[in-house]
Amino acid sequence: MKQRSLMFSPSLLGGDFSRAGEELSIIAASGADYAHFDIMDGSFVPEITFGAKFVEDLRPLSDLVFDIHLMIENPEKHIERFIKAGADMITVHAESTRHLWRVLSMIKESGKDAGVAINPGTPVSFIESVLPIVDSVLVMTVNPGWGGQRFIPQMIDKIQELDSRRTDGGLRYIIGADGGIGKKNIRELYLNGLDLAIMGTSFFSEDDKGGFLHELEGLVE
Ligand code: DX5
Ligand code: ZN
Numbered sequence: 001m002k003q004r005s006l007m008f009s010p011s012l013l014g015g016d017f018s019r020a021g022e023e024l025s026i027i028a029a030s031g032a033d034y035a036h037f038d039i040m041d042g043s044f045v046p047e048i049t050f051g052a053k054f055v056e057d058l059r060p061l062s063d064l065v066f067d068i069h070l071m072i073e074n075p076e077k078h079i080e081r082f083i084k085a086g087a088d089m090i091t092v093h094a095e096s097t098r099h100l101w102r103v104l105s106m107i108k109e110s111g112k113d114a115g116v117a118i119n120p121g122t123p124v125s126f127i128e129s130v131l132p133i134v135d136s137v138l139v140m141t142v143n144p145g146w147g148g149q150r151f152i153p154q155m156i157d158k159i160q161e162l163d164s165r166r167t168d169g170g171l172r173y174i175i176g177a178d179g180g181i182g183k184k185n186i187r188e189l190y191l192n193g194l195d196l197a198i199m200g201t202s203f204f205s206e207d208d209k210g211g212f213l214h215e216l217e218g219l220v221e
Helices: 017-029 052-061 079-085 100-109 124-133 153-169 186-191 209-219
Strands: 007-010 034-040 065-071 089-093 113-118 136-140 174-178 196-199
Touching (some): 079 089, 079 100, 136 153, 153 174, 153 186
Parallel strands (some): 007 034, 065 089, 136 174
16 A cells, blocks of 8 residues: 655656757656756866856746755855745755855745755755755755766665664654666665655656656556
8 A cells, every 4th residue: 555655756858958948848747846957066076067047937837845955065155045046945955055054944934845865875864953954855866066876776685674773763744765766776766765866868768758757657566
């Protein structure tokens, strides 16, 4: 029996930026809950993608939950701007700031959901002290920086650990995973505690995106 629902956050990074508005409509029409925005600064990760204006210009086109993944150094400098742009949830990397608690508090005080992300080389214990204040924990299942990379299976242990800590501590965060996710691994991820699947390549490579999400839902039943 299915105990909880799996939610989906397709990443625009897997789409065509020259048609970003249409891609966002495609995400909405697929039945996804969230739209994922990958913000890269060329420093925390090698690539540069886009900034708050891009998010702001897309905001009027959709009621989806705007899930902003900041892969940038010193995210505290940019939180306010992304909130103004229309973010609903902002996820910062634990490795990107000396002031993680402060950044997460800034997001929460603005009334938005605060998420913390960890790279493949970062253990769950590194974010132990912020687990009680976050709305979401994002486990990177690839090294951040590009779409289309291969899923790192050892990351499943972290999802399981976060699920156990959530239960044992009476905590309420959702658990997300990002990178290399699709039909092959969705069931194992879900069974280990995943709530939110972020997908770029697998989602955008399907012609029938609604059918694809439906198929994934079937795989976790
Ligand atoms: C990777 C990004 C991901 C990326 C996932 O640095 O954070 O959100 O879009 O893309 P796929 O699904 O192609 O691995
Ligand atoms: Zn991402």
